[in-house]
Amino acid sequence: MSLRFLPQDMNWICRPCREPLQPGMVELHYMGNVFKVELPVCPKCGAVLIAEELALGRMLEVEQLLEDK
Amino acid sequence: MEQQELRHWEARCIQEEPPLCRAGCPLGVDGRSFARTMAREDLAGARAILEKTMPLIGIVGRLCEAPCEQYCLRREFGGSIALGGLERLCLSSVPGRGKILRLPARPKKVRILGSGPSSLTVAFDLAKKGYPVVLLHLADGPGAWLRDLPESALPTSVLQEELARLVTLGVTFQPVADLDASLYATDAGDACYIGQDDALTPDLRTMLEAPDPMTFALAGPGLFTGGLCSVGHPYRLITDVSQGREAAVSIDRYLQGASLTASRVPLRHGQTDLFTETKDVAVKMRIVAADPANFTRQEAVAEADRCLDCQCLECVKHCVYLAEYGAYPKTYARRVYNNSAIVKGIHQANRFINSCALCGQCETLCPKNFSMAELCLDARRLMVRENRMPASAHWFALLEMRAAASETALVRHAPDKTSSQVIFFPGCQLAGIRPDQTLRLYARLRELQAETGIWLDCCGAPAHWAGREEEFSQFRDRLAGIWDSMGRPQVLTACSTCLKIFREHLPEITVASVWTLPLTTGAKGVSRPALALTDPCTSRHDPATRQAVRALLTAMGQELAPLAMSGELTECCGFGGLMEGADPALARKVTAARVAQANGVFLTYCAMCRDQLAKTGKPVLHLLDLLFADTTHPADEAPASLSARRAGRRLLKAKSLEELPTDEPWEKLSLTIAAPVAALLEERRILVDDIRQVLFHAAGGGASFEHGADGRRLASARLGEVTFWVEYRLVSESYHIERCWSHRMTIGGGGES
Structure with missing residues (x-):
């Protein structure tokens, strides 16, 4: 899995913290595997945004690969 | 699944059983593939199919009496496919490839008495396997009764060509004055075959008892005989050639010190378990050749096209799932077995195993009650037990x-x-x-x-x-x-x-x-x-x-x-x-x-x-x-x-x-979901309930984002095994849902990059 998954549109704000999201390294876990990926993150509370194209694109591919589906 | 179970499963699918023509051919020629290839007008391809199993193809292909035609399923629907005529047309139209591959030379020798079709077959089969073969024939030349045939049936040039090919394979032809008892008694070599389809002297004939009907072995060690067909027999040539082939199999086993009979498959004489449905077969009459002795190319192609291409595929014909994977249950059983046997690496058949409807139609249609449902359900249970079910x-x-x-x-x-x-x-x-x-x-x-x-x-x-x-x-x-x-x-x-x-x-x-x-x-x-x-x-x-x-x-x-x-x-x-x-x-x-x-x-x-x-x-x-x-x-x-x-x-x-x-508290939220979004939810298996829970969670301080410019909002929550994301706009107290997606991965610790 390539390490950088920043959406083109980074203009998102964390609502509870009112902070603009920043690129940040995040761990994604699945079936005992860990991936370090760069994603939009709230610098204050650490909330992570997973965009639709990532969830249904590379993320789904990797999930299915790990499942041997 | 144990390997023994796999064999049990495989044996229940009859798709790989030979078609009647092949089961009825003493040489096991694949008449179905041959006819299908002829029907495509690929005559060179058709000849290559004959060459796979037929010895001395120039001779046998021209003279074969086609006993297969007795068994042909087309017989009742316009007459058997004229495979004999098709073979002749094919051979006279396509020249041979020339050299035949020979295995490395072996030390043990084979001696053949007589040069009739059975003897030439023994020579052909064993020379190909690398045995040095000496063939003793009468002074007028090898071939025995083949030499007496009219030119129209077997051109002299074809006979000479096949004999020359035997020489290139390492067969030594040795003329003798008489094929008599003295040759049998002396210098027997490592194995000896006596072909009775040649002019043996009466003293030699009287020495030969009847051979074993399966192995063509005589009582004495290393002695074999065949070519026993009577002159008027309707399948004289092909029977003698078949006896030569069976004797050659025995001689090979004998010279390698193996059992002559262990796991040896007897001739099928048209017996096969292959089932072919004929209820929709229309009568189509045999093509009558303008020249009764020989098909033209066009006639041959039309005749070959009558072949029913006997297959079972009863289950596959009616099941989209079985057809989707391009094969039939016998190979599917192997796939499932291989999938279960893999310890590490990708399980290629997981989706295949999980896609069967378990509906049991195949089992009802199958003449042998093969049940894909049972096969797949067993495999699923194993996957669950071994904790590798997706x-x-x-x-x-x-x-x-x-x-x-x-x-x-x-x-x-x-x-x-x-x-x-x-x-x-x-x-x-x-x-x-x-x-x-x-x-x-x-x-x-x-x-x-x-x-x-x-x-x-x-x-x-x-x-x-x-x-x-x-x-x-x-x-x-x-x-x-x-x-x-x-x-x-x-x-x-x-x-x-x-x-x-x-x-x-x-x-x-x-x-x-x-x-x-x-x-x-x-x-x-x-x-x-x-x-x-x-x-x-x-x-x-x-x-x-x-x-x-x-x-x-x-x-x-x-x-x-x-x-x-x-x-x-x-x-x-x-x-x-x-x-x-x-x-x-x-x-x-x-x-x-x-x-x-x-x-x-x-x-x-x-x-x-x-x-x-x-x-x-x-x-x-x-x-x-x-x-x-x-x-x-x-x-x-x-x-x-x-x-x-x-x-x-x-x-x-x-x-x-x-x-x-x-009502759960989230059920009070007012949602607006346009039809295309509803279709998306259905496809992605996202329930309106899930959306409500995500929004409710976000309203209570859960993960929630807002676009810096256009007012869109995003909320997410983990519900069970899945994280759901909802993109929406809030329009006068109502959530207008725009997109929803989900993933199974979980998000771990974050930090500054």
């Missing part, structure tokens, strides 16, 4: 099952009754898809028997189909306990799957289909044109229910349109076996193939089949639409969404309790 394969169906068995489950006696003679178990799909009709049917059942309780639940079929033995077993115990607590009433189900599960896995419970009861009310229903009745696949082995449904329809005066695959041959709607979860695209193909089998309106008595088939846009009715005119739904009604089914079950429970549904 989590997403059956995820949604299992969630639905658990919800139907808890949140929307209910069991109670009829209002004002304290016991139940019978209890109505509608099944979770009918309850979710048609709650109104479920209640209407319940009312009718209480007219027939006042002490009829109601039991809203799931039978546990998803756990069973998913191979989750432990969960299914718990489910079964739970159901048995509830039934016991209700005083062990007779169970009436409106779902064929529930019925099957109860019958097969809860045999202590007396169960019947509601359709076997006199449900008609006498009220005049809508008169409809003939309907195509599709039986649910789980009714395959339940003729009583199928007949009861037809009796109800007859009583209502409803006519039925023909539908080929029905009754015990009925097909799956695309949901069975949780196929839809494992491979949604394949499930859509299965559904489309089913509705394409009849014009007009379909009718079924399974709620899941009704909505599954209706997904194609085909008008489909449920039996309840005919039975109760006061609650009828139109045939073209869109299928209920997954969310609507959940809501339907909740509604049914509330109505059965005669109270309002208890």
